[in-house]
Amino acid sequence: MKHHDLDQLQNLARIDQDFPHQVIPRDQRLRRWTELLEADPQRVLSTLRETEFQPRAVRAALRCDNSAISVAFNDPVLRAAGLENDTYGEAKRFFELSHGQLHKIVCYCHFGTTVSAERTARYIRARHVDRPDGLWARLRAMIVG
Template sequence: MKHEGIDQLHSVAHVASHRPREMLTRRERLERWAALLERRPNTEFAPFPEDYEAPFDARSRLRYQASPIEIAHADPLLRAQGLAGDGLGDAIAFFGLREDDALYVLDNARLDGQSLARRLRAIAAKRDRTMLAAGLVTAGVAAVPFLAFIFG
């Protein structure tokens, strides 16, 4: 076997890198997951098993068949970005979900891919609206001393 450098291989073959170019934002990760679920419009995903009311540390290790998390974990880009596994805790950590948001998406009687995608996008948009509102409040509070200085 002859060993060649990357530059030499480019001249005889297409060399692809599987390393992501840049890290996706939280919203981009949620959008990617939603798009993956939308590609399965007729698939009914299973809800949480009955033991989902266990303490959170036990729930975070929860894995179950036919879950939407399995679809996300099967995606090479999301795995390359850092999705460690197909457990509930992995999804919460990677997608930046609050526990109640994760339950909103995953703890429902058999939803299809499009319904789950809508829920994921609503969660992404909710956080964006919250951040916008916080920015506006901060700007308003910062403007009060300035206005007092000008008009006071």
């Protein structure tokens, strides 16, 4: 994938920055991400290095080809919903994840330099998709089943 600055893109195509994004709730965005990863479970994804040690501005700009974030960015549905690029900071914003949550999804210290799409999807689904929201919902799920 070739990346261009916005100024460069203006020369290549007309960009309507006021185009309304399709509103998709957070849980559906995360579910879509897991479905994209599960579509090719054996795909080997690259991880990002040392996200926990980078200054905030550097961490926000981190990206690498063939990461779990780039899988999401390659999806036209998520782009139409407002995913603007495949950087760490944009994934954090778009999927409404904390630094700690996203770190556990994409950082090499949890998986090594590569990880399967299946393992990443399983982690996202278990922690963020199929998990009941809030403390009371989790307690109710534990008690009621």
